[in-house]
Amino acid sequence: MDTESTYSGYSYYSGRSRGSHRHGERSRDRHKSRSKDSRSEKSVTINTPPAEPLLGDSAVRGEQVQDDNWGETTTAVTGTSEHSLSQEDIVRITKDLEDSVGLDCRRYFTLTLAVILGLLVFLTPLAFLVLPHLLWPERLQSCGTACEGLFISVAFKLLILLLAVWALFFRPPRAGLPRVFVFRALLAVLVLLFVISYWLFYGVRILDSQDENYQGIVQYAVSLVDALLFIHYLAIVLLELRQLQPCFSVCVTRSTDGETRHYNLGQLSIQRAALAILEHYYCDFSVHNPALLSASKSRAAKHLAGLKVYNVDGPGNNAAAGLAHSQSRAMIAAAARRRDSSHNELYYEEAEHERRVRKRRARLVVAVEEAFTHIKRMQEEEQKKAPGDVMDPREAAQAIFPSMARALQKYLRTTKQQHCHSMESIQQHLAFCITNNMTPKAFLESYLTPGPTLQYSRDHWLARQWTLISEASVTSGLKDGTVFLLKCVDFSLVVTSKKIPYIQMSEEYIDPKSHKFVLRLQSETSV
Amino acid sequence: MAFVPGQPVTAVVQRIEIQKLQQGEHLILGFSIGGGIDQDPGQNPFSEDKTDKGIYVTRITPGGPADVAGLMMGDKIMQVNGWDMTMVTHDQARKTLTKKKEDVVRLLVTRKSLEDAVKHSKGCYPRK
Numbered sequence: 001m002d003t004e005s006t007y008s009g010y011s012y013y014s015g016r017s018r019g020s021h022r023h024g025e026r027s028r029d030r031h032k033s034r035s036k037d038s039r040s041e042k043s044v045t046i047n048t049p050p051a052e053p054l055l056g057d058s059a060v061r062g063e064q065v066q067d068d069n070w071g072e073t074t075t076a077v078t079g080t081s082e083h084s085l086s087q088e089d090i091v092r093i094t095k096d097l098e099d100s101v102g103l104d105c106r107r108y109f110t111l112t113l114a115v116i117l118g119l120l121v122f123l124t125p126l127a128f129l130v131l132p133h134l135l136w137p138e139r140l141q142s143c144g145t146a147c148e149g150l151f152i153s154v155a156f157k158l159l160i161l162l163l164a165v166w167a168l169f170f171r172p173p174r175a176g177l178p179r180v181f182v183f184r185a186l187l188a189v190l191v192l193l194f195v196i197s198y199w200l201f202y203g204v205r206i207l208d209s210q211d212e213n214y215q216g217i218v219q220y221a222v223s224l225v226d227a228l229l230f231i232h233y234l235a236i237v238l239l240e241l242r243q244l245q246p247c248f249s250v251c252v253t254r255s256t257d258g259e260t261r262h263y264n265l266g267q268l269s270i271q272r273a274a275l276a277i278l279e280h281y282y283c284d285f286s287v288h289n290p291a292l293l294s295a296s297k298s299r300a301a302k303h304l305a306g307l308k309v310y311n312v313d314g315p316g317n318n319a320a321a322g323l324a325h326s327q328s329r330a331m332i333a334a335a336a337r338r339r340d341s342s343h344n345e346l347y348y349e350e351a352e353h354e355r356r357v358r359k360r361r362a363r364l365v366v367a368v369e370e371a372f373t374h375i376k377r378m379q380e381e382e383q384k385k386a387p388g389d390v391m392d393p394r395e396a397a398q399a400i401f402p403s404m405a406r407a408l409q410k411y412l413r414t415t416k417q418q419h420c421h422s423m424e425s426i427q428q429h430l431a432f433c434i435t436n437n438m439t440p441k442a443f444l445e446s447y448l449t450p451g452p453t454l455q456y457s458r459d460h461w462l463a464r465q466w467t468l469i470s471e472a473s474v475t476s477g478l479k480d481g482t483v484f485l486l487k488c489v490d491f492s493l494v495v496t497s498k499k500i501p502y503i504q505m506s507e508e509y510i511d512p513k514s515h516k517f518v519l520r521l522q523s524e525t526s527v
Numbered sequence: 528m529a530f531v532p533g534q535p536v537t538a539v540v541q542r543i544e545i546q547k548l549q550q551g552e553h554l555i556l557g558f559s560i561g562g563g564i565d566q567d568p569g570q571n572p573f574s575e576d577k578t579d580k581g582i583y584v585t586r587i588t589p590g591g592p593a594d595v596a597g598l599m600m601g602d603k604i605m606q607v608n609g610w611d612m613t614m615v616t617h618d619q620a621r622k623t624l625t626k627k628k629e630d631v632v633r634l635l636v637t638r639k640s641l642e643d644a645v646k647h648s649k650g651c652y653p654r655k
Contacts, residue, residue: 523561523566523617524561526586526588527555527621
């Protein structure tokens with residue numbers, strides 16, 4: 001169970017397996033089938049990507065980091081998953097296929113354990129009540145009023161327990177974590193031990209001796225249900241309440257462009273903290289755009305290419321290691337001394353780029369505003385009068401899109417965002433804005449500033465590609481100074497945690513009447 | 528004219544004797560004072576050191592007894608009839624100067640030009 005540390009994220013539609021331990025080790029549900037259906041299908045669909053990227057000409061395609069439009073090869077459609085993939089996903093899926101078999105076993109194993117435990121726990125009180133009637137009915141004392149009252153209490157408590165367990169454990173799993181969720185495992189063990197001890201007692205003291213006092217047996221069953229409710233309370237406290245109080249401040253930095261955020265977390269294990277951080281990542285961090293990093297990479301390449309150090313003494317030198325060390329030092333010294341004008345280039349390049357972006361943005365804003373003036377919402381009365389040439393939002397969007405398409409395309413190309421938005425998505429967004437009476441500025445907002453990753457299409461999410469890299473065990477708790485990495489395909493998130501300090505507050509009482517003032521003055525008296 | 532706490536204050540002073548003038552039922556001296564340990568020293572336009580809380584002459588009635596006696600605007604009053612004026616409140620200074628029973632006040636006043644004159648006569652800074 002602990003062999004893999006692949007952390008595959010949550011994907012709601014996919015039929016892929018997930019090492020999900022969070023779901024229902026204590027679940028007592030009987031309606032598993034409906035949730036199972038959505039998860040058990042393992043089919044994979046490979047379609048031609050329907051999304052035509054905005055940048056259509058092949059001349060510039062070479063610049064792009066990702067090639068969305070590889071659509072010449074269409075392969076067979078199997079199954080009915082809504083997942084549509086691009087080239088990178090194919091590579092990942094082959095990797096997934098190898099992992100999936102192991103993870104599937106894990107998941108089904110825990111699922112069966114949880115179901116068995118749930119059934120055991122739910123049926124035990126009923127068994128306690130029914131067995132005496134089956135085994136020694138004639139010797140059993142009849143159930144009086146108080147005893148029957150206890151039946152009602154057992155019934156309602158069991159109902160409450162069922163609802164509470166449904167509320168707490170019967171939720172769609174958010175993620176697949178690499179290791180066992182320690183608290184859930186502990187709770188499952190506790191419940192199991194508890195039920196077993198109750199059965200032992202019941203078996204020895206009641207079944208063996210065939211106790212006639214039925215009221216006592218019913219009270220015993222009621223005490224079991226009460227104790228189960230208390231264990232559920234313990235589960236709420238351990239699983240939900242304990243991490244609510246913020247205890248650590250974590251600093252999350254993206255390794256490629258340095259975007260940093262800080263979050264407050266409670267006392268969590270490292271894997272749960274990683275999950276919480278990733279959920280925040282999808283909402284807060286702007287989408288990762290590899291095209292923006294090319295400039296610094298080219299500068300770095302130029303630095304390296306500037307100097308070459310040759311070893312004129314030939315190979316096979318004994319002090320090779322020391323020589324390499326002194327070589328690198330010589331390079332650094334020479335690089336520091338030489339007159340490098342690359343900072344100049346950078347400055348002018350950035351100023352030029354800024355100017356270009358602003359000019360294109362101005363053109364874009366004007367084009368969009370003009371395009372929006374071409375359509376107007378039709379009122380109810382007018383709808384009856386002039387039925388001709390009436391369009392629904394989609395058609396209206398398609399009608400005004402060509403007038404702004406060029407300006408938008410140029411702007412996206414300048415800000416290197418063209419691979420994030422396809423023509424289809426832009427038209428959809430335009431139709432959406434028209435339907436909701438948004439202004440041109442509101443329409444443009446999602447293109448002018450890069451938004452969080454969730455705003456873009458699924459292939460930018462990469463939700464299944466996260467790996468948790470940590471020196472400490474991932475089920476150990478967060479401590480002051482914990483550092484771990486969350487690696488995705490192109491970048492990684494570096495997470496460091498710091499403990500929120502213990503705050504000592506003292507009080508000082510101020511009497512409201514003590515606020516008195518005098519004028520500072522220089523008075524002049526004549527004598 | 529700044530003072531160092533704990534050290535005696537030294538200054539070059541001029542003795543000025545003013546005869547009080549009877550005006551109606553008051554005896555007036557013909558000048559106005561400002562300053563005092565209960566006042567804001569930063570607002571004193573005449574002091575060199577803006578933490579100096581001494582009593583300064585802020586206005587002189589032209590032709591009055593103080594003018595006749597040679598008191599000048601901006602003088603710091605160090606003593607009045609033997610009573611110290613460097614560490615008094617404004618009101619105490621006023622009362623000391625306007626005692627009804629006295630009709631003469633002998634002031635010790637200091638000003639910057641006195642210091643400069645002494646220094647010049649000692650030849651401390653050579654004039655070119």
